[in-house]
Amino acid sequence: MNKDQTNSQKKLLHGVRPSRIVYPILIGIAAVVYMLSKEVNGKTLSLIEFSWYSLFWLCIALIMMIIRDLGYMARLRILTDKKFSWGKAFRIIMLWEFTSAITPSAIGGTSVAILYLNKEGLKVGKSSAVVMSTSFLDELYFILMFPLLILFLDINQLFMTDIHNQSLWLDSLLYFALVGYLVKTGYFIVLTYGLFWNPRGLKWLLLWIFKLPVLRKWKRGANQAGTDIIESSKELRRKPFWFWLKAFIATFCSWTARYWVVNVILLAFLFQGYSITEHIMIFARQLVMWIMMLVSPTPGGSGFSEWVFTKYLGEFLPSAGVAAAMALLWRLISYYPYLLIGVFILPKWIKKHFSK
Template sequence: MLKLYKRLFFVILLIGIISGAVIYYTVDINTFRHLSSFRIWSLAAVLFFLSVGLYFDGTRLMHLVRISGENISLMEAVQVVFGNYFLAALTPGAAGGALAQVLFLRRAGVPTGKATVLVVVRTILSILFLLLCMPVVFYYDPGVMPWISEDLLSVISSAVIISILATIWLLRKNTLAYFLVAFTKRLHYTRRRRVFSIYRDVRGAILMLSSAPLSMLRVFIESAISLLSLYSVVPTLFMGIGAEVNWLHVLGRMIFLNILLYFAPTPGGSGIAEGGFVVLFNEFVPSGTVGIVAVVWRMVAEYIPFVIGLYFTVKVFGRAFLASQIK
């Protein structure tokens, strides 16, 4: 139990330090003048987009579970979603989020094997949507990576799409297993077994994706609506402080930022998210406001769901069980 409290204290302290530093180093003499004209209606719009995003995150999980032959209620799906936010913020690389999802799905009556595959499918769908959007983002916003030429960005975009399709084909044919056998020969037995366990989960996810194309298309569309709604919080905040907003431009950069966050080594992407936001959006908002908007975005999109996830996790499993899962 003490370890859980220490982890919570560390995360809250980290969030406080990062948020304070971001605001401190980005404010200037114009900050309060711009904030004084903040439009209150934008807060209602922010909560609307957040609610839509979380709702479709829950419904896509319900439909995924149904494809696997099981059933869960919308409330159980919502608990999975918020539990993911909570444990992801407590663990480096958001690794705890996957554990939380499996635990809640098991609690809802989904067998462990299916729950693991469903979590992998849910993650793959989100990453797949973001990666498929990247060629469009690079084409319309080459300034997102100004140090790379447009021709090279086109090559990268094509390589991403080809790699996705090739990987899916190789997984379906089980061809990658032969390469894994060769590459893991010198690994310790435990590590080798873990590699093949991950491979089986991912392959099972790919097979599930191809098992019901029309149902999976529906889930993919729900994934897109969920992610784009959550990202729409940012341009709405920009409008709230009077900025001129190119909605698609902002969403494109949010897609790019969130791809990076999938590989962030810090708990919940803390620090990297705020820093990346300041770099990507400093030119979009009035002087001295980008740091405050970055912190508000993180509060709305991550920390509010984190607190709700904490409530559901303690309510469903109890503090003792939760503490036993925190390594």
């Protein structure tokens, strides 16, 4: 590898340095503290009763996150034809999640993920193919599940809340969800077309778009992305249906387990006896929340995620203060662990691969 390539990789990694965990932590905690300061009082705290029953369900919530990570690891092994061991797959997934946690949701960890895979032994073309395959499968999950849940629950149920006996049509959240879903659908269509039908046409489109004055300085990167797409397409079009089915099953298990975390957290404190329909509604609203987070400019959706949680899931909780407390607990289980694990793993990984 030449010096210019190494320097560009180091520059890319500089954007995901461990010190950047400070920003999402401060933003998220500040948002929760603000909401708690407005809503929490002695009566609010008395509504939260911790018991051995609560501990049991919180352990189940952690197990859900483990299932989620195992699903991602299994998918990575499938997409790489088991080139990576479970240990190496764990390391890559944790680095990938750490990168996603400290960058805005719309950016994610995709660009750096190619570098992670390449440094762990995959060629650049193969690394690009794997990363783009994960994007394809993730978007496929959202694009299929969102309309199915709307059909099952009705859009009025999904975007109307009843907080403290006051019905509220959440127009802003609806718009966020629609914009996020349209962005995801557009990206999925372009990615599918480029990967499986016309990769050279997609590269041409990218180069044409990046001729615009405001985007011209990134034209070189767009050219490399187009080349990666062409290389990825050669890899992916040879894969059989069974290969994609196994990868999608792993994707389905991973995302579904992640969404069940909130359901389990609410069960831990038994705020009410939720029916099956209510559980599906809670699950569906988390899917919509994740689509909304796509347009959040903050790292990992910090602040925005906690606010949406309290507004969008508040009707399933006895008060706004309790909703804010549950939002913090949700993030402690599903978000902050990746920041801590990444801080531990990333410096060692950089030292191992860039020490020379």
